[in-house]
Amino acid sequence: MRFAVGCDLEEFKEYYKRNGFAGEQGTGELGITEEKIVSQNPAHLIVWRENNEIIGDAIWHETSTDEHRKGDPRDREDRRILRKLCGGKRDNFVELHEIWLMKEYRGKGYGKRFFDYFEDFVRKKGFESFVYYADHPAALAICRKRAYKEDYLKDMKEYVFYCPL
Secondary structure, eight states: OEEEEOOOHHHHHHHHHHTTOOTTTTSSSOOHHHHHHHHHOGGGEEEEEETTEEEEEEEEEEEOSSEEETTEEOOHHHHHHHHHHTTTOOOOEEEEEEEEEOGGGTTSSHHHHHHHHHHHHHHHTTOSEEEEEEOSHHHHHHHHHTTOEEEEETTTTEEEEEEEO
8 A cells, every 4th residue: 555645636636436435415425625635735645556546545734723724714613612622822734634535445454644744744844733523433543642732613514633743
């Protein structure tokens, strides 16, 4: 298994559809938000490949405590939690927007390998931290094992993890 930064958008859409991901409209199509992030900068997509086939993906984007994405303000609770986790700083950081690994590849340590890779990747991009919103038990376990700071976003019913690098 290897990680690759960027991918042909049509190949990625086909992988997304083939695996029945819900997307924003629940259609199996890549969501508008995800497509916009990847289209604007293909390096914001990291695919996991095995035998040259995509088996997983991660989408990330730059953000801050005040803006979710450029021009999209965070709600009050989200801003409060991020400022608390970031130690009051309002610096820009990376948000790990999405992580997905096909079921047959889970439980093999790929999640740990990804977070090792991603921490190094973000650091090399010049960022000092990243956040990740999660509710899946495996993701929660990985983030907690890595001792990321955490809080709970009640409105979204998700945990927010903060990783200073």
